[in-house]
Amino acid sequence: MYEHDVIVVGAGGAGLRAAIAANEAGADTAIVTKLHPVRSHTGAAEGGINAALREGDDWELHAYDTMKGSDYLGDAPAIETLAQDAPEDTIRLEHWGMPFSREEDGTVSQRPFGGLSFPRTTYAGAETGHHLLHTMYEQVVKRGIQVYDEWYVMNLAVTDEPDPNDRTCHGVVAYDVQSGNIEGFKANDGVVLTTGGPGQAFDHTTNAVSCTGDGHAIAYRAGVPLEDMEFVQFHPTSLPSTGVLISEGVRGEGGILYNEDGERFMFERGYANNAGELASRDVVSRAELTEVNEGRGVNDEYVYLDMRHLGEERILDRLENILHLAEDFEGVDGLVEPMPVKPGQHYAMGGIETDENGETCISGLYAAGECACVSVHGANRLGGNALPELIVFGKRAGRHAAGEDLGEAEIVTGYGEDVEDETDLDSPVQPGRAGLGESKAAGEVATDGSGQLTAGEDVLERAVEAERERVEYLLEHDGTNHADIRAKLQEAMTADVNVFRTEAGLKRALKVIRECREEYQNVGVADPSRTFNTDLQMTYETRNLIDVAETITLGALVRNEFRGAHWRQENQRRDDENWLKHTLISWNDGEPNIFYRPVILDGEEKTYEPKIRSY
Amino acid sequence: MSTQQEQPPQTEETEPGEESADTEPSPQDRRMAQKASRQAEREKAAEEAEPTGETVHLKVFRFDPEVEAKQKPRFDDFHVPFEKGMTVLDAVIYARDEFDSSLTFRHSCRQAVCGSDAFFINGRQRLACKTQISELDQPVRVEPLPHQEVIKDLVVEMEHFYEQMHAVEPYFQSEDTPPASDLEEQRQSPENREKVKMSTRCIWCAACMSSCNIAAGDNQYLGPAAINKAYRFAMDEREEEELTEHRLRIIEQEHGVWRCQTQFSCTEVCPKDIPLTEHIQELKREAVKKNLKFW
Numbered sequence: 001m002y003e004h005d006v007i008v009v010g011a012g013g014a015g016l017r018a019a020i021a022a023n024e025a026g027a028d029t030a031i032v033t034k035l036h037p038v039r040s041h042t043g044a045a046e047g048g049i050n051a052a053l054r055e056g057d058d059w060e061l062h063a064y065d066t067m068k069g070s071d072y073l074g075d076a077p078a079i080e081t082l083a084q085d086a087p088e089d090t091i092r093l094e095h096w097g098m099p100f101s102r103e104e105d106g107t108v109s110q111r112p113f114g115g116l117s118f119p120r121t122t123y124a125g126a127e128t129g130h131h132l133l134h135t136m137y138e139q140v141v142k143r144g145i146q147v148y149d150e151w152y153v154m155n156l157a158v159t160d161e162p163d164p165n166d167r168t169c170h171g172v173v174a175y176d177v178q179s180g181n182i183e184g185f186k187a188n189d190g191v192v193l194t195t196g197g198p199g200q201a202f203d204h205t206t207n208a209v210s211c212t213g214d215g216h217a218i219a220y221r222a223g224v225p226l227e228d229m230e231f232v233q234f235h236p237t238s239l240p241s242t243g244v245l246i247s248e249g250v251r252g253e254g255g256i257l258y259n260e261d262g263e264r265f266m267f268e269r270g271y272a273n274n275a276g277e278l279a280s281r282d283v284v285s286r287a288e289l290t291e292v293n294e295g296r297g298v299n300d301e302y303v304y305l306d307m308r309h310l311g312e313e314r315i316l317d318r319l320e321n322i323l324h325l326a327e328d329f330e331g332v333d334g335l336v337e338p339m340p341v342k343p344g345q346h347y348a349m350g351g352i353e354t355d356e357n358g359e360t361c362i363s364g365l366y367a368a369g370e371c372a373c374v375s376v377h378g379a380n381r382l383g384g385n386a387l388p389e390l391i392v393f394g395k396r397a398g399r400h401a402a403g404e405d406l407g408e409a410e411i412v413t414g415y416g417e418d419v420e421d422e423t424d425l426d427s428p429v430q431p432g433r434a435g436l437g438e439s440k441a442a443g444e445v446a447t448d449g450s451g452q453l454t455a456g457e458d459v460l461e462r463a464v465e466a467e468r469e470r471v472e473y474l475l476e477h478d479g480t481n482h483a484d485i486r487a488k489l490q491e492a493m494t495a496d497v498n499v500f501r502t503e504a505g506l507k508r509a510l511k512v513i514r515e516c517r518e519e520y521q522n523v524g525v526a527d528p529s530r531t532f533n534t535d536l537q538m539t540y541e542t543r544n545l546i547d548v549a550e551t552i553t554l555g556a557l558v559r560n561e562f563r564g565a566h567w568r569q570e571n572q573r574r575d576d577e578n579w580l581k582h583t584l585i586s587w588n589d590g591e592p593n594i595f596y597r598p599v600i601l602d603g604e605e606k607t608y609e610p611k612i613r614s615y
Numbered sequence: 616m617s618t619q620q621e622q623p624p625q626t627e628e629t630e631p632g633e634e635s636a637d638t639e640p641s642p643q644d645r646r647m648a649q650k651a652s653r654q655a656e657r658e659k660a661a662e663e664a665e666p667t668g669e670t671v672h673l674k675v676f677r678f679d680p681e682v683e684a685k686q687k688p689r690f691d692d693f694h695v696p697f698e699k700g701m702t703v704l705d706a707v708i709y710a711r712d713e714f715d716s717s718l719t720f721r722h723s724c725r726q727a728v729c730g731s732d733a734f735f736i737n738g739r740q741r742l743a744c745k746t747q748i749s750e751l752d753q754p755v756r757v758e759p760l761p762h763q764e765v766i767k768d769l770v771v772e773m774e775h776f777y778e779q780m781h782a783v784e785p786y787f788q789s790e791d792t793p794p795a796s797d798l799e800e801q802r803q804s805p806e807n808r809e810k811v812k813m814s815t816r817c818i819w820c821a822a823c824m825s826s827c828n829i830a831a832g833d834n835q836y837l838g839p840a841a842i843n844k845a846y847r848f849a850m851d852e853r854e855e856e857e858l859t860e861h862r863l864r865i866i867e868q869e870h871g872v873w874r875c876q877t878q879f880s881c882t883e884v885c886p887k888d889i890p891l892t893e894h895i896q897e898l899k900r901e902a903v904k905k906n907l908k909f910w
Contacts, residue, residue, distance in 0.1 A: 036773065038819045039721075039729040053798075087798055094800040097787025097853065099808055099815045106802030130728055131815060138786035178766060208724040241700045244726045295646030300653060328727065328745040331700065483712040527717030529681045532767040535716045 001460065004030040004146070006401045007187040008194060009153045009172060009215060012040035013129070013390035014369025014397075015194035016136035018358075021398030023143050027189055029402070030146040032153055032174050034210065034537070037137045041196050041208040042390065045129025046247035046321070047113065048121035049093075049391075050384040051086035054110065057118040059083040063603065066385060069115045069280055070378025071564035072580060072610040073228065076603040077410040078374040081356045081396075086388040089395060090122055098135040100124045101318070111318075113252050113383040115280040121384040126247045126321050132387060148185075150177040152537050153214065154470075156191065156222045157184065157463040158362060160453040164223030164586065165414040167447060169365035170456035173467045177537060180530025182468050184460040190401030192366040193219060193352060194394060198548040200541070202345035202498075203490035206238050206245040215371040217544035219352045220551070222447060224360045225414065225584040225595075227373040228350035229548070230555030233381055233565050234499050236284035238344030240302045244329045246322055246341055248383040251277040253318055255307040257288070258338065259296040265303070274614070282380045282565040285343040285499050292342070304338035343499055347386060349377040349565065350555070353413050353584060357406045358397025361414025368397040374411070375582065378599075379564020415586060415595060422594035425558055449589075474539060479524030482535075482542040489516045489542075489549055497553050502569040506557040513550050520546060547587075554592055555583045576610050669697040671706050672754040675718065679767045682717075688765075690756070691715070697748065703736055704743035707757060707769075720769035727886060730818030733825070734769050735761055740822035740884040760825035776821045779838050783845040783865055789854040807852040814847040814894060816887040823881035823891055835870040839881035839891040842866055846894040849901065860905055867902040875899075 006022040008015045011033035022029040031037070052062045062083035067074055094100060100108040101123055112119040124131040140147065151174040161167045171186040195215030199207025220226050236257075237246040251257075257277050259265045266272050271287035272279030279287075288303050297303060307315060307322070312335055315323065319334075326332045326339045351373035358366040358374070368374075369390045376389055400406050412418060453459050492512035496505035520543060527535040561575035562568050581596040601608045640648070673693040679685035693710040704722055711718040721731040725744040732743040735758040737751050748755065763771035794801055823839040824830050830838045837845075848854060849862040866872050872895050881891040 035723060035729070035731070036777070036819075039723050039731045041724060041729070043728045043818070044724050044726060091794075091798055091800050095787075095794065097789070097848070097851065099803075099811060099851075100800075102803055102805045102808050104805060106804050108800055125812075127728075127816070130818070134815075135787075141781055142786035142788075208729065210723045242725065294643060295649065325726065328747075329700075329702075331747075481712075481716055483716065487712075525716075527719075529679050529717065529767070531679060531681050532719050532770050533717075534719050 001184045001186060002030070002148075003186040003188065004028050005187070005189040006030075006192065006398065007032060007172060007185050008192045008398070009033070010040070010194035010196060010369075010371070011035070011037035011137075011147065011149070012042035012194060012196050012369060013132055013136065013387065014394035015040070015192070016133070016140055017391045017394030018192045018194055018368055018398035018401070019145050020136065020139050020143065021395040022192075022402040023145050025399050025402035025404045027402035030148060030185070031140070032148045032151045032172065032185060034150065034152040034177065034214075036149040037140065037147060038134060040133055041211055043130045043133040044206070044208065044245065045132070045387060046126045046245060047249050047252075048111065048123030048128045048384045049086070049090050049132070049387040050113070050116065050120050050382070051090040051122055051388055052083065052118070052120055053087050053090070053108070053122065054120070057120050059087070061117055062086065062120060064608070065115060065117050066376060066382060067608045068611065068613060069380055069382040070376070071380055071574065071613055072576070072601065072608065073231070073375070073378030073563060073582070073599055075375050075411055075600040076608055077600060078356050078376045080603050082376045082385070082388055082392050085392040085395070089391040090388065093132065093135055093391070096135050096139050098124065098131050111249065111252050112278065114248055114275070114278045114284075115382040116384070121252070123249065126249050126319050128387065148174070151175065152177055152540070153218070154182070154467045154540060155463055156218050156365065157460040158222045158365070158447045159459055160447050160450050162449045162451055165361045165416070167223060168363040169222070171460050173460075173463045175467070175471070175537070177532055180533060182464060182471060184464040186456060186460055187364065189403060190364045190366055192358065192368060192397050192401050193371055194367070194369045195371045197348045197370040198545065199345050199348070200486075201490065201545050201549040201552065202493045203487070204238070204243050204494055205345035206235055206243050207345065212541035213371070213544050213548035214541065215367060216352060217547040219360065219365065219367065220547055220587050222362060222365070223586060224362055224365065225353045225586040226350060226551045227353040227582050227584050228375060228378070228555065229348070229551040229585065230559050230566050230583060231349035231377070231379050231564060232345060232497070232552060233281055233347040233349060234285045234343040235346030236281055236288055236343050237305050237341040238346070239325070239330045240340050240342050242329050243344045244325055245344070245346070246305060246325065246339060247319070248281070250305060250307050250319055250322055253307070253314065254310055255305055256309070257284070258304040258306060259291045260298045261296055263296070265291050265296070280380055280382060286567060288341075288343055289499050298340060302340045302342040305341045306338035307334055308336065308338070347381055349373070349375070349379065349381050354397075355409035355411040355413050356396065357400040357409050358393055359400060359409065359413070366397040366401050368393040379566060411600065412597070419584070419595045419597050420581070422558055422596065425594060471536065474523070474525045474536060475528055477524040478526075479522040480519050481526065482523055482539040485516050485519050485523065486538075486542045486545060488512060489545060493549055493552070497556055500567055500569065501556055503557070506553055509553045510550070510557065513546060513553060516546050550592065551585045554585060554594060558594060559583055580610070670694040671697045671701070671748050673706055673710060674754045674756045675707065675710065675769070676758040677718075677768055678765055692754070701748045702744055703734070703741070703746045703748060703751070703755065703757065704732055706748055706755070707743060719767045728818055730820035733760055733820040733822045733886075734758065735825070740826045742820060742822070742886045745886060760821060762825050762831040763821070773821065775834070776819075776824055776840070779824070779841040780819065780844060782837060783841045784862070785844045785848070787848065787851075787854065788858055801853045803851070803853055811847050811850050813889050814843050814850070816889055817843055818887060820886060822884045822886060826880040826884045828878060828880065829874050829876060833870060833874060836874045837866065837871050839895065842872055842875075842898065843889060843891050843894050846898055849898065863898065863902050863905055866898055872899050872902065
């Protein structure tokens with residue numbers, strides 16, 4: 001057994017920032033990650049970090065843009081915290097040596113991004129995430145923070161209280177990928193989940209192969225609600241063959257979208273008469289797919305993104321890596337040809353429900369970054385708002401877990417008196433467990449709700465034992481290959497839970513998800529080795545993807561309105577009367593329980609009145 | 616809502632079906648027809664291509680210390696259906712998911728930033744994700760990075776590489792003139808940023824280290840990646856002179872920059888085009904200028 005004060009699971013932007021903050025607050029901090037920190041997916045972020053740094057801009061404008069961009073589904077206390085903390089936290093990165101792009105006077109550059117009323121996106125070329133990740137890892141090395149790299153976290157150790165709000169998290173169970181050892185990690189003060197997005201639930205995604213929603217699933221099974229999972233952002237410019245992301249920076253710098261007929265459709269077809277290509281991502285994604293669906297797409301699949309007119313010098317200065325990406329992954333020279341692009345799954349606005357201090361309804365369990373939903377992005381995230389979210393809420397979660405007083409949170413979490421239950425869900429299937437039959441090793445939930453087990457060591461020991469048994473069983477058992485189940489799940493999600501959604505399609509997807517659950521009952525791991533068994537690890541990940549896919553689809557089915565990234569065929573209007581509320585889904589006695597909580601539109605000084613979102 | 620209702624529905628004057636009988640099909644209809652026919656053509660082409668489908672012949676290194684049948688290193692052959700734009704990583708993933716789920720390798724972002732899938736492909740260190748199959752002679756040999764201990768199949772021990780990276784104190788340490796407030800940045804000229812830019816692109820893939828003859832013979836040699844990391848900080852004008860000298864002392868030690876014999880293999884294999892050899896030479900010159908001892 002390993003023991004630390006604060007255990008951070010995951011080592012991307014949010015994880016590293018949380019670990020640094022916890023360490024600075026005096027806690028003995030360790031990071032447990034299934035990759036090495038510099039391999040984390042934050043490294044692939046391209047665009048930049050929104051922060052009000054300059055004269056003419058201020059945090060209130062940033063908060064307003066974010067609330068509008070969220071289509072009024074963000075919570076004001078979270079959004080205002082983001083906008084207030086971002087400037088200092090961004091400049092802190094500069095103090096740590098981050099190589100931001102610079103102006104002639106040596107100050108950091110900022111550029112325009114979609115949905116922003118001021119050019120407040122601070123960036124480092126078109127590889128901001130890479131520099132952010134490496135700069136923070138350097139600080140982790142400097143501080144001597146313990147990193148357990150290539151350790152896969154399988155489950156949480158949570159007490160047995162019947163009500164999730166009464167439970168406490170005492171640590172995690174993790175698997176040393178290199179040796180196959182399964183060990184408990186006891187967290188005296190808190191566990192911070194920073195495991196990133198669940199993009200692998202889809203087959204066309206900009207997300208890394210490692211983005212499998214592990215944190216989402218283990219928190220969900222321990223009783224924490226997943227919030228607003230139906231809001232999945234599709235990025236309008238990903239390369240068609242691989243899903244590799246072409247940064248919004250291209251449009252920020254003046255890149256133009258054309259259809260097959262050479263029309264600049266964002267204007268000529270009236271999708272966004274003012275902002276054009278710089279309208280927010282959901283608007284541009286729908287415009288592109290509409291062009292394709294109406295027969296004006298190139299090869300019936302994609303549209304063109306053109307940056308040639310920007311000139312070689314500017315492209316090389318600000319978008320150089322875009323040239324490399326287009327060349328290496330699509331065989332296109334961006335200096336002489338337009339680049340093919342289409343929408344791809346990019347970011348999960350929803351996630352593990354937390355308050356503005358990063359805490360979940362389970363005591364001692366925190367989440368930050370893309371795996372969390374605090375919620376700052378609401379129905380649609382603005383470009384350049386993910387990286388400030390990482391540093392702001394990573395920092396806050398780390399500090400709070402280490403025992404620092406950040407003040408009372410305004411956002412309430414968990415199932416309580418203020419919630420409204422879903423009463424008329426017409427689900428076509430009975431959701432079930434993706435465990436392993438009735439075997440003892442199934443251990444589907446992290447806690448049995450009996451109220452028996454309360455001491456930290458006991459809780460951890462039981463959790464470790466359950467995972468050891470499960471691994472034994474999987475290694476000895478011949479059965480379905482997880483890859484077949486994963487492929488089937490991904491295809492169904494891309495077919496029916498994509499940019500455009502219909503009730504029939506969502507029900508079709510739920511049926512497939514249910515089949516995947518059933519097939520998973522008979523899953524087996526073909527590789528018998530304990531050494532670097534990626535087959536075993538991916539089998540675990542696939543189960544997590546099933547849970548995540550189900551919450552996304554259920555959320556999309558119940559939300560019968562059109563808001564932000566969530567488009568519903570049956571209802572083409574944003575319905576503020578009925579739907580200014582968050583969708584929450586918690587795992588309860590072997591099935592998902594759906595409930596709602598109102599959006600908080602009251603900020604510190606003012607109330608954000610929902611307005612029509614036009615660009 | 617009420618304003619919408621006041622507008623007369625525009626299609627009322629024509630009976631359904633009338634327009635299509637007598638008038639030209641709309642551009643939209645023509646397009647949809649074209650789309651359908653193109654779709655049919657593509658499906659037909661795909662069907663025809665199927666039986667004679669081109670395949671890629673992979674020869675993949677296999678080794679597992681634990682599994683009896685795999686304790687003796689060998690090469691496995693995989694024949695993977697070829698698709699345009701296919702990378703070596705795509706092919707290896709296909710082989711794992713369709714033929715042998717025990718085939719083990721690291722990979723994550725598949726877009727050349729995570730640095731975890733550097734393999735020895737057809738005799739050269741490359742990132743599998745950014746290597747197009749069509750550019751390679753077949754069979755495509757995929758092996759783990761040379762000069763690194765193999766853990767299993769294509770997975771090598773990276774611990775030593777990370778230790779060398781950490782040995783150069785790879786973190787910003789400037790405290791000379793701290794900014795006046797938390798909201799004021801340090802200044803860095805665009806020229807200085809340009810100077811360090813290439814060096815900041817390192818993704819820690821270890822391709823350079825694996826290609827270096829000197830590193831192969833001298834386990835303590837810091838190696839091109841770590842020296843490049845030192846360059847990134849030594850050349851950053853935001854760090855004061857004393858610190859720069861401290862950094863130069865680290866890299867001019869016995870197993871530092873002077874070991875480099877300018878063979879350029881690191882520069883040749885770097886997937887991020889970092890001029891590693893040049894950076895090492897520049898640090899040698901700086902060390903001389905600062906009158907530091909050299910070996």
